[in-house]
Amino acid sequence: MNSRIEPPRQNGPPTGLDADTWAAAVDMYRNRYSFIAVGPRAQEDWLPDVVAVMHREVADPRGWRGRDPEQGDEELEEDPAFPFRVPPTDETGAAQWRNRLFEIPRSAVVRLLVMLATDAMDVSRQYGFTDRRTRMEEHAEVILSRFPEGSQFFTNTGHGGGDHPDFYERVTGCWPMTQYAWDFGLVAVSREEVGLIWSFDAS
Numbered sequence: 565m566n567s568r569i570e571p572p573r574q575n576g577p578p579t580g581l582d583a584d585t586w587a588a589a590v591d592m593y594r595n596r597y598s599f600i601a602v603g604p605r606a607q608e609d610w611l612p613d614v615v616a617v618m619h620r621e622v623a624d625p626r627g628w629r630g631r632d633p634e635q636g637d638e639e640l641e642e643d644p645a646f647p648f649r650v651p652p653t654d655e656t657g658a659a660q661w662r663n664r665l666f667e668i669p670r671s672a673v674v675r676l677l678v679m680l681a682t683d684a685m686d687v688s689r690q691y692g693f694t695d696r697r698t699r700m701e702e703h704a705e706v707i708l709s710r711f712p713e714g715s716q717f718f719t720n721t722g723h724g725g726g727d728h729p730d731f732y733e734r735v736t737g738c739w740p741m742t743q744y745a746w747d748f749g750l751v752a753v754s755r756e757e758v759g760l761i762w763s764f765d766a767s
Contacts, residue, residue, distance in 0.1 A: 581709050586628045589703040592681045593631055597766055599749075601630040602710070602759040611651055611658060613758045614751060618648040625757060647742040647764060664739035665718040665751060668729055670708070673717050675731040676750055677704035680763040685748050687732045707761065715754040720747070 590600050603622035605613050616622045620640070624630060639646040651661035668676065678700045682690035690696070711717070721738045740747050742764055749762030 581706060583626070583628050585706050586710070589706040590629060590631050592700060592703040593761075593763070596681055596685075596763050597633055598680065598761070598763040599630075599632055599634075600759075600761050601632065602626075602628070602757050605753065605756055605758050610753045610758050611662070614760065615645075615650050617758060617760050618645040618650050620644055647744060647747075647766075648762075649740075649742060664720055664741060666721070668717050668719055669727065670713070670715070670717065672729050672731065673708050673750065673752075674701055674704040676719060676729075676748075677707055677761060679731040679735065680748055680750070680761060685763055685765070686734055688734060707759075711752045711754045711757070711759065715752060717753075718751040720749060 593600060601617050601620075602624050603613055603617040604625045606616075607613065613622075620632070621644075634640055634646055637646075651658050678697075679685055679687055681700060681703075682693070687693060720741050721735050735748065738746065738748055741749065742762070744764050744766055746765035747762060749760065752759035752761070
């Protein structure tokens with residue numbers, strides 16, 4: 565998929581952000597092996613708050629629905645963070661974990677969120693993408709709108725494009741953050757919340 569496609573709108577979601585629009589946006593990932601959860605940001609260093617979301621120790625601050633394909637699975641009895649590899653608690657280990665993440669601009673987040681919902685996490689392989697694109701981008705804008713201006717966004721792919729990555733171009737590499745060899749995701753950090761939107765390839 566080349567970069568000549570029109571960029572998504574940057575004027576915000578078509579409707580107000582509420583539990584229903586959020587649930588519809590999360591439902592965009594229903595056909596993917598994806599994890600979507602938001603937790604409270606309790607401290608300046610957001611890394612422990614992300615760990616709490618991975619461990620499923622915190623609930624959505626707004627009481628809204630997320631997506632957890634492992635819910636009720638026996639794997640969680642042995643490893644409550646499955647399939648994530650949680651950051652080490654020591655300073656050196658935590659720094660190495662952070663180095664696997666790359667900060668991206670707000671303008672790149674909508675396309676990343678859409679890519680995470682596509683077949684094989686590759687827009688060019690998404691059946692009927694031309695017809696579905698507008699609706700998928702609207703859902704992605706809803707998710708983005710939960711994290712206001714001034715929020716930070718990180719992903720685990722060093723995709724080309726420098727400071728302006730285009731996730732509609734095929735993404736060919738990642739630094740896995742889970743027990744799978746291939747995963748892509750978004751860490752979103754606002755003043756009050758941290759969000760994980762992550763898709764896995766378990767093949």
